[in-house]
Amino acid sequence: MYAHLTRWADRLISLSALVGTLGLLTEVGVILADVIGRYFGSPLIGAQDISQMAMVLVVFGGMALCDKVGGHVSVDVFERMFPARVLWIGDVLAPLLGAVIFCAIAWTVWESAALSRMLNLATNIIYLPKAWFQYAVVAMSLITALGMLIRGFGIAVSGKPIQHMQEREEVL
Known part of the structure; x- marks a missing residue:
């Protein structure tokens, strides 16, 4: 069941990343067309609008993939001071808290979209x-939350912490 859910989540994450990629390509194309147009005295009408909306797709489209590959910023200043069990608890709670935050973002934006309509x-x-x-x-926020929930659940069930700084230095 867990493997099946992970496979579906990976597909959704890939779809979200594809939307972010299309947003980035749109962003680059619009900026290029606008810069060339400005040089010839005819800027692209609506370039600012398209750029702003494409940036929304880029940021939220890539968020789930960023979480999946561990691309978020982590601060490990006090990491060596904690035992492995405490680090494992943090590894479980961090994605679960992230999932709650992204669900809250989704809820808030859903209400905002209703107002916009x-x-x-x-x-x-x-x-x-x-x-x-x-x-x-x-x-895309819900996809990110789902990915975070699955990651947190996977760490909790496996009992294996994420490779932390102490372990990385031992490997080196």
Whole structure:
């Protein structure tokens, strides 16, 4: 069951990363077109709107993959002072807390998207509906939360901590 759930989560994480990649490609293309257009006296209309919305996709699209590969910043200043069991508890609780935070983000943005739909909120220049991007943030935040839950559960069940600084130095 756990392997099946992990496989589905990996697929969702890949989909989220693909959306982030498409957002990044859009961002690069729009900036390139705008810079070239500005040089010739004809900037791309709506470049700011598209860039802002694409950046939302880039950030939230890559968040689940960043968590999966362990790309988040970690501070290990006091790590050597704690026994392995305390580090393991931190390894379990950190992704679970992250999952709660991303669920809270999803809930808040869901409510904001409902307000955006009700008020027909859109970007300033080319009037892209904001709710579309807010619903994308909700979906990608939930995917990130799912990935974090599965990671925390996997560490808790396996009893194996993440390789910490002490162990890394022993390997070197």
